Amino acid sequence: xxxxxxxxxxxxxxxxxxxxxxxxxxxxxxxxxxxxxxxxxxxxxxxxxxxxxxxxxxxxxxxxxxxxxxxxxxxxxxxxxxxxxxxxxxxxxxxxxxxxxxxxxxxxxxxxxxxxxxxxxxxxxxxxxxxxxxxxxxxxxxxxxxxxxxxxxxxxxxxxxxxxxxxxxxxxxxxxxxxxxxxxxxxxxxxxxxxxxxxxxxxxxxxxxxxxxxxxxxxxxxxxxxxxxxxxxxxxxxxxxxxxxxxxxxxxxxxxxxxxxxxxxxxxxxxxxxxxxxxxxxxxxxxxxxxxxxxxxxxxxxxxxxxxxxxxxxxxxxxxxxxxxxxxxxxxxxxxxxxxxxxxxxxxxxxxxxxxxxxxxxxxxxxxxxxxxxxxxxxxxxxxxxxxxxxxxxxxxxxxxxxxxxxxxxxxxxxxxxxxxxxxxxxxxxxxxxxxxxxxxxxxxxxxxxxxxxxxxxxxxxxxxxxxxxxxxxxxxxxxxxxxxxxxxxxxxxxxxxxxxxxxxxxxxxxxxxxx
Amino acid sequence: xxxxxxxxxxxxxxxxxxxxxxxxxxxxxxxxxxxxxxxxxxxxxxxxxxxxxxxxxxxxxxxxxxxxxxxxxxxxxxxxxxxxxxxxxxxxxxxxxxxxxxxxxxxxxxxxxxxxxxxxxxxxxxxxxxxxxxxxxxxxxxxxxxxxxxxxxxxxxxxxxxxxxxxxxxxxxxxxxxxxxxxxxxxxxxxxxxxxxxxxxxxxxxxxxxxxxxxxxxxxxxxxxxxxxxxxxxxxxxxxxxxxxxxxxxxxxxxxxxxxxxxxxxxxxxxxxxxxxxxxxxxxxxxxxxxxxxxxxxxxxxxxxxxxxxxxxxxxxxxxxxxxxxxx
Numbered sequence: 001x002x003x004x005x006x007x008x009x010x011x012x013x014x015x016x017x018x019x020x021x022x023x024x025x026x027x028x029x030x031x032x033x034x035x036x037x038x039x040x041x042x043x044x045x046x047x048x049x050x051x052x053x054x055x056x057x058x059x060x061x062x063x064x065x066x067x068x069x070x071x072x073x074x075x076x077x078x079x080x081x082x083x084x085x086x087x088x089x090x091x092x093x094x095x096x097x098x099x100x101x102x103x104x105x106x107x108x109x110x111x112x113x114x115x116x117x118x119x120x121x122x123x124x125x126x127x128x129x130x131x132x133x134x135x136x137x138x139x140x141x142x143x144x145x146x147x148x149x150x151x152x153x154x155x156x157x158x159x160x161x162x163x164x165x166x167x168x169x170x171x172x173x174x175x176x177x178x179x180x181x182x183x184x185x186x187x188x189x190x191x192x193x194x195x196x197x198x199x200x201x202x203x204x205x206x207x208x209x210x211x212x213x214x215x216x217x218x219x220x221x222x223x224x225x226x227x228x229x230x231x232x233x234x235x236x237x238x239x240x241x242x243x244x245x246x247x248x249x250x251x252x253x254x255x256x257x258x259x260x261x262x263x264x265x266x267x268x269x270x271x272x273x274x275x276x277x278x279x280x281x282x283x284x285x286x287x288x289x290x291x292x293x294x295x296x297x298x299x300x301x302x303x304x305x306x307x308x309x310x311x312x313x314x315x316x317x318x319x320x321x322x323x324x325x326x327x328x329x330x331x332x333x334x335x336x337x338x339x340x341x342x343x344x345x346x347x348x349x350x351x352x353x354x355x356x357x358x359x360x361x362x363x364x365x366x367x368x369x370x371x372x373x374x375x376x377x378x379x380x381x382x383x384x385x386x387x388x389x390x391x392x393x394x395x396x397x398x399x400x401x402x403x404x405x406x407x408x409x410x411x412x413x414x415x416x417x418x419x420x421x422x423x424x425x426x427x428x429x430x431x432x433x434x435x436x437x438x439x440x441x442x443x444x445x446x447x448x449x450x451x452x453x454x455x456x457x458x459x460x461x462x463x464x465x466x467x468x469x470x471x472x473x474x475x476x477x478x479x480x481x482x483x484x485x486x487x488x489x490x491x492x493x494x495x496x497x498x499x500x501x502x503x504x505x506x507x508x509x510x511x512x513x514x515x516x
Numbered sequence: 517x518x519x520x521x522x523x524x525x526x527x528x529x530x531x532x533x534x535x536x537x538x539x540x541x542x543x544x545x546x547x548x549x550x551x552x553x554x555x556x557x558x559x560x561x562x563x564x565x566x567x568x569x570x571x572x573x574x575x576x577x578x579x580x581x582x583x584x585x586x587x588x589x590x591x592x593x594x595x596x597x598x599x600x601x602x603x604x605x606x607x608x609x610x611x612x613x614x615x616x617x618x619x620x621x622x623x624x625x626x627x628x629x630x631x632x633x634x635x636x637x638x639x640x641x642x643x644x645x646x647x648x649x650x651x652x653x654x655x656x657x658x659x660x661x662x663x664x665x666x667x668x669x670x671x672x673x674x675x676x677x678x679x680x681x682x683x684x685x686x687x688x689x690x691x692x693x694x695x696x697x698x699x700x701x702x703x704x705x706x707x708x709x710x711x712x713x714x715x716x717x718x719x720x721x722x723x724x725x726x727x728x729x730x731x732x733x734x735x736x737x738x739x740x741x742x743x744x745x746x747x748x749x750x751x752x753x754x755x756x757x758x759x760x761x762x763x764x765x766x767x768x769x770x771x772x773x774x775x776x777x778x779x780x781x782x783x784x785x786x787x788x789x790x791x792x793x794x795x796x797x798x799x800x801x802x803x804x805x806x807x808x809x810x811x812x813x814x815x816x817x818x819x820x821x822x823x824x825x826x827x828x829x830x831x832x833x834x835x836x837x838x839x840x841x842x843x844x
Binding site for chain 2: 006045046052053056059060063064066075076077078080081083
């Protein structure tokens with residue numbers, strides 16, 4: 001062993017950049033010795049805020065983990081002041097794969113729920129296995145959320161982003177009394193800093209299940225600071241919507257205010273919802289759809305979204321929480337080889353690169369009452385529906401153009417400085433509260449002055465969606481989703497058209513009957 | 517007579533079984549036989565762990581039997597010798613078993629520490645773990661647990677092997693290098709009076725070796741060892757050592773050069789050593805000469821030094837240094 005052996009470039013080849021955060025970048029690469037793909041996170045220690053000791057401690061923890069449910073640590077190397085942390089490369093975040101394949105399916109909303117539910121059950125089971133392992137090792141994850149769940153090409157689900165990246169991004173601290181995690185997924189006891197244990201992960205798991213089902217965690221439309229206040233105050237969220245009883249039941253088990261009432265990961269693995277879940281290879285469908293979506297040019301649109309997001313961001317450097325997935329333009333057309341999504345090392349850097357852009361998000365939260373209308377509006381601007389949502393929400397969803405705020409606490413505190421919109425939140429705070437519940441009900445407000453789009457959201461799209469399980473070929477599913485897209489598009493251009501169409505159809509059917 | 521009824525195994529049985537199986541990890545023909553030996557050891561280590569942890573409430577009598585047998589068979593030593601041949605989880609179990617035994621206390625006595633004091637080879641075997649990157653982080657943890665105890669730290673500090681630290685820090689990959697550095701720091705900062713005495717008596721050898729770390733090309737080594745140097749010098753227990761260190765021209769020159777290192781972090785760590793030279797009310801002549809010769813340059817330099825830092829204490833200290841230099 002002599003010192004030049006420390007040079008990471010002796011062993012690894014760094015390729016495309018797949019992610020970026022405030023403290024460093026993530027690259028895809030491969031191991032020269034085995035040709036295996038790896039993810040390489042590069043941190044400049046000279047500019048990192050964390051002490052080297054803290055980084056080392058997290059590496060120590062990572063090095064002691066070995067589980068198929070957890071992304072594997074390969075090693076860390078120093079080059080100048082740049083630290084390379086080499087991790088197992090995993091295809092994509094579950095969230096992205098799901099969201100993208102949802103886009104691939106068109107915007108099929110609510111009635112797709114049963115399909116998502118099957119996927120979710122698998123994901124949750126695998127997640128529980130990862131947590132069972134971590135907890136048995138006496139370790140907490142502290143940042144469970146969809147973005148930190150990765151999906152391998154064969155459908156394996158892996159937990160990422162504990163320790164290292166969190167620590168490195170300044171979000172996680174080693175002490176169990178500290179305020180860590182990402183606000184929307186944080187348990188009441190973590191927020192109150194009253195001391196917590198592995199049950200905090202169980203809460204976050206429950207929130208993640210809701211996130212997977214609905215496309216975003218509860219309170220997603222609110223400012224993270226507000227959320228920190230609401231979570232300990234309100235009764236725990238529940239899963240509403242067209243989901244099975246066992247799923248809703250599962251979520252409510254996880255989301256109990258008193259951590260002692262929450263089951264352990266081991267217990268939850270025995271829950272009906274999880275026991276009935278299919279094999280993991282079933283998840284490869286998600287990946288296939290995701291691939292197809294990209295092949296059909298979805299990525300180009302994403303690229304535009306990203307561009308847009310970057311434009312939004314350029315204003316305030318303090319607000320740079322975008323951690324946006326950097327999609328490399330040059331990889332278009334090499335889809336197979338470059339599943340461009342952030343993967344591998346985990347991070348907080350997922351999502352679609354969009355940050356809360358104050359204007360749009362506050363106007364979004366003001367749209368209380370105008371829900372479905374808002375969404376339609378949105379899809380107009382981004383040419384495909386609400387970004388960031390995976391299974392688009394049931395009709396009454398306000399679906400704020402919100403971009404999930406994934407910033408962590410430290411950043412949230414920074415964000416506090418930029419709370420010129422704080423007033424707005426206070427103003428409609430009561431509304432927000434109702435708002436959150438209202439969005440979960442599938443009831444539609446008939447008093448809306450806007451053109452009635454209920455027919456599209458609650459009748460036609462679900463009706464088409466209900467056909468999905470009945471067709472067997474992929475081609476047929478693509479055709480169905482094209483049909484849904486066509487309806488959605490027509491409704492966007494001619495609001496209310498679906499209702500009119502159905503009235504026409506019903507009328508003519510009645511006429512036919514009359515004629516008999 | 518029931519041939520199938522197995523007698524429950526006593527802790528000594530388990531220990532002996534591990535002791536007997538360990539050599540097979542090497543001597544058994546590769547393949548099934550060796551694999552089975554590995555599984556056997558893993559299983560038994562789990563049982564040892566179970567006795568020690570006892571579901572949160574270990575039975576002292578069983579633990580005593582177990583520990584006794586481990587001492588008399590030198591199992592700890594053999595575990596370290598073979599740790600690289602153990603399965604991943606079994607290695608972690610070895611760490612836990614070590615740590616648990618090291619903390620074992622009877623009244624004010626630490627029986628395992630006493631045992632290890634008589635068997636220093638075990639400590640050196642743990643230290644030598646840095647030579648194998650597959651197990652270095654496991655053995656590093658064991659070493660760290662040992663260094664909590666002064667008698668064990670003293671053995672390491674006073675050994676020839678101690679001077680392998682720079683080698684371990686310099687030639688390993690980041691994670692391991694940091695681990696070795698952490699243990700060096702533990703050795704030098706945890707048991708202060710004992711260490712102060714050592715440094716005083718072995719001043720030349722120690723600082724000759726330590727200076728190689730400060731002069732390292734490795735960014736982390738350089739930065740961390742400078743930081744540690746600052747800690748050592750500023751500790752009251754090391755007053756004599758500090759006095760000697762800041763009387764030496766070569767040391768001052770080195771710090772003045774490091775103040776201008778291209779890394780801001782290294783400049784900053786160097787500042788915390790440099791300030792001791794300047795703040796010394798009884799500066800030896802050779803030191804004062806250097807400072808006086810560079811008076812204007814130093815004043816100019818300090819005026820622009822890390823002005824973006826919002827650290828009040830740092831600003832105060834810098835101001836103090838400027839005043840000191842001005843009055844030369």
